[in-house]
Amino acid sequence: MSEPLHLPLRIVIVGHVDHGKSTLIGRMLNDTGALPESKVRELEAAAKGRGVPFEWSFLLDSFQAERDQAITIDTTQIRFKHGVREFVIIDAPGHKEFLKNMISGAAAADAAVLIVDAAEGVREQTKRHAYLLHLLGLKQVVVAINKMDRINFDHGKFEALVQELKEYLHTLGVRPTAFIPIAARDGDNLANASTRMDWYKGKTLLDQLHVFERFGAPVALPLRFPVQDVYRVDEKRILVGRIESGVLRKGDKVLFSPTNETATVTDIVSWPDRHDKAFELKAGEVFGVTLDQPIFVERGHIGSHAEHAPMLTNVFRTSLFWLSKNPLRVGNSYKVRFGTTETAVTVQSIDKVVDTDDLKQTEQAKEVVKNAVAEVTLRAGQLIAVDSYSDNHKTGRFVLVEGADIVGGGLISMEGYADQRRLMQPKSENIYAVDHLTDADARAQKLGHYGGVFWFTGLSGAGKSTLAMLAEKALFERGYHAYVLDGDNVRHGLNKDLGFSPDDRAENIRRVGEVSALMADAGIVCITAFISPYRADRDRARSASPRHFNEIYIKANIETCEKRDPKGLYVKARKGLITEFTGIDSPYEAPENPEMVVDTEVNSVEVCVKQIVDYIEAAVSLKKKRENIIAA
Amino acid sequence: MSEKHYLQQLEAQTIYIIREAYNRIQPLGMMWSIGKDSTALLWMVRKAFFGKVPFKLILLDTEMELPEVYEFRDKYTKEWDLDVHNELCPPESEMDPTLPPATRAAARKTEGLKNLLKRDQYKGIIGGIRRDEQSMRAKERVFSPRSIDGSWDFKDQPAEFWDQYKCEIPQGCHLRIHPILHWTELDIWRYTRMENIPIVPLYLARNGKRYRSLGEKNITFPVDSNASTIDEIIEELQTTKTPERAGRSMDNEREDSFETLRASGYM
Numbered sequence: 001m002s003e004p005l006h007l008p009l010r011i012v013i014v015g016h017v018d019h020g021k022s023t024l025i026g027r028m029l030n031d032t033g034a035l036p037e038s039k040v041r042e043l044e045a046a047a048k049g050r051g052v053p054f055e056w057s058f059l060l061d062s063f064q065a066e067r068d069q070a071i072t073i074d075t076t077q078i079r080f081k082h083g084v085r086e087f088v089i090i091d092a093p094g095h096k097e098f099l100k101n102m103i104s105g106a107a108a109a110d111a112a113v114l115i116v117d118a119a120e121g122v123r124e125q126t127k128r129h130a131y132l133l134h135l136l137g138l139k140q141v142v143v144a145i146n147k148m149d150r151i152n153f154d155h156g157k158f159e160a161l162v163q164e165l166k167e168y169l170h171t172l173g174v175r176p177t178a179f180i181p182i183a184a185r186d187g188d189n190l191a192n193a194s195t196r197m198d199w200y201k202g203k204t205l206l207d208q209l210h211v212f213e214r215f216g217a218p219v220a221l222p223l224r225f226p227v228q229d230v231y232r233v234d235e236k237r238i239l240v241g242r243i244e245s246g247v248l249r250k251g252d253k254v255l256f257s258p259t260n261e262t263a264t265v266t267d268i269v270s271w272p273d274r275h276d277k278a279f280e281l282k283a284g285e286v287f288g289v290t291l292d293q294p295i296f297v298e299r300g301h302i303g304s305h306a307e308h309a310p311m312l313t314n315v316f317r318t319s320l321f322w323l324s325k326n327p328l329r330v331g332n333s334y335k336v337r338f339g340t341t342e343t344a345v346t347v348q349s350i351d352k353v354v355d356t357d358d359l360k361q362t363e364q365a366k367e368v369v370k371n372a373v374a375e376v377t378l379r380a381g382q383l384i385a386v387d388s389y390s391d392n393h394k395t396g397r398f399v400l401v402e403g404a405d406i407v408g409g410g411l412i413s414m415e416g417y418a419d420q421r422r423l424m425q426p427k428s429e430n431i432y433a434v435d436h437l438t439d440a441d442a443r444a445q446k447l448g449h450y451g452g453v454f455w456f457t458g459l460s461g462a463g464k465s466t467l468a469m470l471a472e473k474a475l476f477e478r479g480y481h482a483y484v485l486d487g488d489n490v491r492h493g494l495n496k497d498l499g500f501s502p503d504d505r506a507e508n509i510r511r512v513g514e515v516s517a518l519m520a521d522a523g524i525v526c527i528t529a530f531i532s533p534y535r536a537d538r539d540r541a542r543s544a545s546p547r548h549f550n551e552i553y554i555k556a557n558i559e560t561c562e563k564r565d566p567k568g569l570y571v572k573a574r575k576g577l578i579t580e581f582t583g584i585d586s587p588y589e590a591p592e593n594p595e596m597v598v599d600t601e602v603n604s605v606e607v608c609v610k611q612i613v614d615y616i617e618a619a620v621s622l623k624k625k626r627e628n629i630i631a632a
Numbered sequence: 633m634s635e636k637h638y639l640q641q642l643e644a645q646t647i648y649i650i651r652e653a654y655n656r657i658q659p660l661g662m663m664w665s666i667g668k669d670s671t672a673l674l675w676m677v678r679k680a681f682f683g684k685v686p687f688k689l690i691l692l693d694t695e696m697e698l699p700e701v702y703e704f705r706d707k708y709t710k711e712w713d714l715d716v717h718n719e720l721c722p723p724e725s726e727m728d729p730t731l732p733p734a735t736r737a738a739a740r741k742t743e744g745l746k747n748l749l750k751r752d753q754y755k756g757i758i759g760g761i762r763r764d765e766q767s768m769r770a771k772e773r774v775f776s777p778r779s780i781d782g783s784w785d786f787k788d789q790p791a792e793f794w795d796q797y798k799c800e801i802p803q804g805c806h807l808r809i810h811p812i813l814h815w816t817e818l819d820i821w822r823y824t825r826m827e828n829i830p831i832v833p834l835y836l837a838r839n840g841k842r843y844r845s846l847g848e849k850n851i852t853f854p855v856d857s858n859a860s861t862i863d864e865i866i867e868e869l870q871t872t873k874t875p876e877r878a879g880r881s882m883d884n885e886r887e888d889s890f891e892t893l894r895a896s897g898y899m
Contacts, residue, residue, distance in 0.1 A: 005638040005822075038875065077763050077770050079816065100791040104773070107793030228648070229655045233682045240680075242648050271682045285640075286647045288682065299655060323791055337796050397794055404800035406791045 008086035012106040014129035015115035020146040024184035026056030031191035034080030111140035111212040119150040128356040155199040217284030221245035222308030226339035244394040249280040255306040257385030263291040300341040310385040312421040320410025327367035338398035344593035345378040443523040449620040451520035458554035461561030463600040464529040482525040513541030553594040649811040656799040657756035664689040670760035696848035734851040734882035780804040782897030
């Protein structure tokens with residue numbers, strides 16, 4: 001139809017504050033004829049009105065606040081064309097406080113310009129930014145030595161600075177393609193070769209940028225298609241998302257992780273219906289596909305081919321940068337997001353902290369402070385599917401979320417860890433699950449609600465049994481099929497062969513987990529009231545019914561529970577009449593990421609029951625959204 | 633790469649963002665100004681959801697739109713089976729009298745939007761702004777939080793990288809979602825041509841004038857142009873140096889007019 005088009009090359013410009021980033025950009029836009037006619041006039045008038053000399057940087061700093069403070073304060077993106085090539089300049093701020101903006105810009109870049117003041121040389125942020133370019137995986141880097149006029153365009157001084165920079169950058173793993181002497185304010189060696197530095201025979205900055213490439217999506221890597229959502233459109237169940245790497249073809253048998261379920265892609269769906277219907281999807285394309293099996297798939301599950309599947313693990317090593325004012329510490333919990341997966345993780349260890357100012361490394365540090373870089377091991381509550389960054393740069397990176405904010409990002413390294421996929425196989429091989437001839441939806445329609453497991457956990461005396469029984473009664477009266485499995489009751493029958501040793505406690509919880517899963521499958525609202533002090537045991541109960549497990553933390557501290565002591569157990573434990581009593585001489589591991597917390601210290605019994613009943617009603621409602629029903 | 637492949641890559645990014653917003657944020661609505669950008673965006677919404685539009689479309693109506701705009705709205709609301717909410721904006725007499733006249737007129741939309749957010753408690757509003765339109769918009773995030781009074785704190789924006797967006801915000805606040813931030817004016821026209829998306833005819837030149845950007849009739853003016861087809865518009869844009877919003881008087885009244893509007897909640 002017309003001449004070929006190219007997506008713009010994204011360039012990030014980094015370097016120490018006042019080394020001239022905004023000036024470089026303003027001048028380059030002017031020299032390439034990218035500015036609307038009115039723009040420079042408008043800014044000249046504005047400068048005159050303010051009684052200050054015109055600066056090229058005004059162009060970018062076109063916020064009132066920025067001009068007043070004379071520093072760039074956020075990432076901005078500016079497009080321009082030079083020859084046949086389109087460029088997007090991502091301007092990253094030079095002020096120390098705004099590292100997150102710099103990363104927000106630099107993470108999307110194909111190439112970087114590191115700007116260094118010829119007179120000042122390497123400064124604190126020069127180092128920090130260079131290190132981050134390395135961590136963000138940017139390989140196409142050019143160094144612009146600016147303000148050459150300040151060293152009288154001296155060749156010798158330039159070469160000395162280049163040598164020093166080269167050595168320093170190599171220690172960071174950054175290998176610049178070129179070093180270019182420039183004077184940004186006057187345009188020397190930006191778009192046009194300088195007449196004041198005859199000794200320089202290399203490319204101008206723009207010519208150098210022309211040489212760099214834009215990275216496409218990795219088509220040649222193994223297939224990864226994280227599920228973004230599941231839609232129900234006109235009775236069809238459609239999985240949607242984006243192919244992050246590889247190629248997916250109609251008819252492919254695909255494996256979903258971490259569920260380990262397989263199905264065949266029956267159709268590639270698009271709108272409007274095309275006569276030349278796609279039979280394959282490549283990395284970078286968004287998809288809508290249908291499957292031959294009604295397997296359980298939801299957002300966060302990752303599709304692949306079985307022979308090149310991601311690793312399943314609950315622990316992974318990372319290199320990360322940290323942006324929060326609250327230090328990252330061992331034992332802290334965060335949410336980790338990669339692709340469409342989101343899951344809770346705990347910091348297992350901080351293996352190394354790197355000071356980006358002097359590159360000093362501290363092993364086994366206690367914390368990672370704001371704007372630092374570190375190697376950290378993270379542990380997830382359940383198995384997740386991951387790739388090492390070195391294998392797949394699209395899926396091998398993640399962000400960390402603290403509260404509601406993205407506060408860090410990093411790269412995954414699975415070196416030294418085993419794939420846990422094989423652990424998911426059942427112990428006995430001659431077991432074949434028999435399919436029921438009716439399904440959860442049919443049962444739910446008949447009963448008026450879905451089944452579910454509502455797993456209460458908390459200290460003895462926190463109120464689990466009391467609340468469970470009251471919630472059961474309230475639900476029953478509203479027509480729900482609800483039943484409570486209570487600690488003491490179960491031990492009279494199903495588990496009367498078990499004592500209170502750690503092993504027996506684990507087995508006690510395992511059995512309850514399995515029984516509650518069966519009840520939920522049968523469509524019952526099953527509430528369990530067990531101390532269940534160990535995370536690992538509760539996680540196993542969750543894995544028995546992954547689709548309808550709800551961990552509800554009945555929260556009260558040990559002092560309160562001891563004061564209540566409804567069964568007189570604390571008194572006995574304190575006297576040593578009972579041993580291995582949770583909270584006294586046996587640990588209680590509070591939930592890290594429960595579906596719900598009920599605080600019985602703060603709220604009355606009535607309020608707690610209402611909270612629980614409201615939550616359960618919403619969770620088992622027929623309207624419960626497992627799929628987004630798309631209807632106009 | 634071919635023009636088709638080029639546009640498909642831009643489209644894929646947009647559809648990914650739309651679906652991300654729909655999954656993460658409820659209730660969600662979308663601004664449909666009936667202009668070329670939000671109509672192209674609407675087209676991609678229909679692609680994302682296989683021909684349907686699973687949220688409300690909102691027109692901030694000052695009753696000052698050009699008649700062709702209202703005609704277009706009515707025609708496609710019916711033809712595409714859309715759920716369009718027409719939000720009447722408060723009158724100019726209620727606006728801050730210290731603002732310059734055209735900025736004051738534009739501020740009506742900000743107030744209309746505030747009323748809508750307050751009443752319908754939207755958590756997310758999808759909008760069709762682009763970075764290349766205006767330098768304030770070049771600073772935007774894809775998912776951009778707004779405080780309770782609708783204001784935009786452009787000095788402290790959330791980190792946004794590797795296609796991970798801020799989705800959780802405090803009660804009473806909302807997110808603006810910008811799925812076509814990375815498109816240019818030229819990209820939109822090329823896409824409109826490739827996909828055969830209908831446009832309000834005012835964009836095409838008649839008697840040497842055409843609208844390059846559509847706004848209310850009292851504060852938007854046509855620019856000199858002979859481009860009477862989309863092909864000719866595309867040709868024109870490849871050489872012009874006139875800014876897109878040159879016909880929008882509120883941008884140009886005072887140095888910081890548009891900035892003031894944006895910071896207080898204007899799209």
